[in-house]
Amino acid sequence: MNNDTIFALSSAPGKSGVAVIRVSGDNLSPLFGRIINKDKFDVRHAYFTNLKDDNGDLIDQCVVVFFKGPNSFTGTDIIEIYSHGAPAVIDKIFDFLRGFNARIATRGEFSRRAFYNNKMDLTDVDGLIALLDAQTDKQRQSALKSLTGNDAKIYTNWREQMIEISAYAAAILDYDADDLPVDIDKKIINQTNDLLNELKDGISGYRSTRAIRNGFNIALVGETNVGKSSIFNKLVGSNRAIVSDIAGTTRDVVSTQIDIDGYLVNLSDTAGIRDATDEIEKIGIERTHNEIENADLVLYVYTNVPDEIKPDGITVINKSDLLTDTTNNAVIYTSVKNNTGFDELINAIKDKMHELMAGSESRIAINERTYELLNDAIDEMESAINKYDGNYDIFAEHIRRGADAIGKILGTITTSEIADATFSRLCLGK
Ligand SMILES: Nc1nc2c(ncn2[C@@H]2O[C@H](COP(=O)(O)OP(=O)(O)OP(=O)(O)O)[C@@H](O)[C@H]2O)c(=O)[nH]1
Ligand SMILES: [Mg+2]
Structure with missing residues (x-):
């Protein structure tokens, strides 16, 4: 992953009291030192500085904070600059940053970095998108649940169970019955049924989540x-x-x-x-x-x-x-x-x-993307059970495909189209 230096206005564009400009890159210590005019500094500490351009002319009086990777939103080094929220000041700071080989970030690029640096999974990103769009209190609550990893935990658990089931199914093919736990085949089918019910329960909240x-x-x-x-x-x-x-x-x-x-x-x-x-x-x-x-x-x-x-x-x-x-x-x-x-x-x-x-205080928030993939997982598990005729080969394959569908929800298994479609829904500076 190439973490070249990028920057963006993270606060709303236009005139405001304070503007927040974020910079992300692999090694931003020299840049930060230049901004505050010091060789040594603390991370996560607010510094007041007279930001000057290369001619020594004052750009603005700012407060700046340095976050050292990987302990940052993106997992890279991050500098946050709080300047006066005037378009002319913001432009001037952007010019200053360009002088350090930084470029303006594309839409959703900060979150994309967070994703590729394992700081967020796709359900967290879904939550972030929903939170930035939230207009009402219920929307805020629902989005925050996804953003703080509630959904990711549940999906991860489901996926791990599926991987376990398919591993057991594969073991039945490869090992003698004596070497395996008693009634392993019954246990597998029961666990698959229980899990299928949990997934169905989860998807039933779609209508209300969508609402x-x-x-x-x-x-x-x-x-x-x-x-x-x-x-x-x-x-x-x-x-x-x-x-x-x-x-x-x-x-x-x-x-x-x-x-x-x-x-x-x-x-x-x-x-x-x-x-x-x-x-x-x-x-x-x-x-x-x-x-x-x-x-x-x-x-x-x-x-x-x-x-x-x-x-x-x-x-x-x-x-x-x-x-x-x-x-x-x-x-x-x-x-x-x-x-x-x-x-x-x-x-x-x-x-x-x-x-x-009612009953939709569902455990997970589902959007169009996750709805389709969750449906795929349910279809695969139903096929596994319905087509089961004592042959664990096909059974295990369906469960594996189900686990892949859940992996796509999390972004653990990702095609770049899925990630691209998700990130492009974010705004600049996020
Ligand atoms: N007396 C009385 N008149 C009402 C009331 N509500 C609406 N009206 C009148 O009924 C007429 C029709 O109202 P609208 O709101 O245009 O009715 P609508 O159902 O939208 O009609 P369409 O758009 O033609 O389908 C208007 O003259 C209103 O002022 C009410 O509660 N009492
Ligand atoms: Mg009318």
């Missing part, structure tokens, strides 16, 4: 003019969607993100469903149907209690100010006009979200 990471999709659906857009605006807290008494006002999906109870929610207002003759409205209604399919939760809006209440989703009876009977417990009555029923509606949404999340 936490990407947001919970909630769609407002119903006939025209029942007040979907009015409810949408009420929940969002601003007049995002057009409201009018003309049926068929909303013709396209209007979506926005809101925070309900710490969960990120992608709320969509849709075109009212009716037998439209207008071409554009027809397309809008088609989109409504797509939105229902993608939704984790549908709010069905009416102005009267329907004959049939859909068991999934929440049934909302809006314009309750026009009703005399508002006593049906299976529905939520709202009135945008009188501003009533919205606490009940929000509570019902929270309950539904918690229902969906």
Whole structure:
């Protein structure tokens, strides 16, 4: 691994009180000595310095810290420079660093170094990506769990068990029964079954993890003019969607993100469903149907209690100010006009979200990448068990392939495409 000297702005670009510039490389002691103008210094110690260019002109007053590899984020030497957060200062410091043969880092290059220097595995990187994107508290918690190695521990344990099982299976082929533990074949099959159940349990949290990471999709659906857009605006807290008494006002999906109870929610207002003759409205209604399919939760809006209440989703009876009977417990009555029923509606949404999340306090956080690989591992283990006919050769091969799939999740077994795809999702300076 070539650890040439790279640098990047680690804080957000633009004007700020303090900017953080990170430098990574194999031997940064001379550079650090030059920055603080001292031959000897302590690691992990904050030094105040008047940073000067080669002409002796002051660049900025900075605080700098030296982290000696391998005890650093990347495993290489790292210098952190805290300067004033002005674009002109940052540019000048970048120029200064270029003078020391350093180059600007590519996207995700710091984390890539951490990965190749065994400071992070790919599940940690997934966690870091998710943490940097976290908008809500639940997202922060879930990401931190991955980032701090919770997932890696579980995957590593699964992989080790698979390697052990395949090693035993191979031993059955190679050794006399007398030399092997009693009932070894039964034990292998039992352990494989137990492990398979654990993996299935882990993957079952995917839907909720996805909902936490990407947001919970909630769609407002119903006939025209029942007040979907009015409810949408009420929940969002601003007049995002057009409201009018003309049926068929909303013709396209209007979506926005809101925070309900710490969960990120992608709320969509849709075109009212009716037998439209207008071409554009027809397309809008088609989109409504797509939105229902993608939704984790549908709010069905009416102005009267329907004959049939859909068991999934929440049934909302809006314009309750026009009703005399508002006593049906299976529905939520709202009135945008009188501003009533919205606490009940929000509570019902929270309950539904918690229902969906229940049992999903899954042990691992799963994203699209890990979901596919975990599925591969499950398929291989199922094949191993289903195709087992006393022949351990094929059995062991399936388990080995399962272990490889888990190895790919961790990045222990890695193709550069997997790593590249992961790191390119990070920003500069990470
Ligand atoms: N009385 C009463 N009128 C309401 C209420 N909510 C909405 N309205 C009115 O009903 C009309 C339709 O509201 P919208 O929010 O545009 O209805 P929509 O379901 O989005 O309609 P489409 O986009 O055409 O499908 C508007 O004139 C609103 O002011 C309510 O709670 N009570
Ligand atoms: Mg509308």
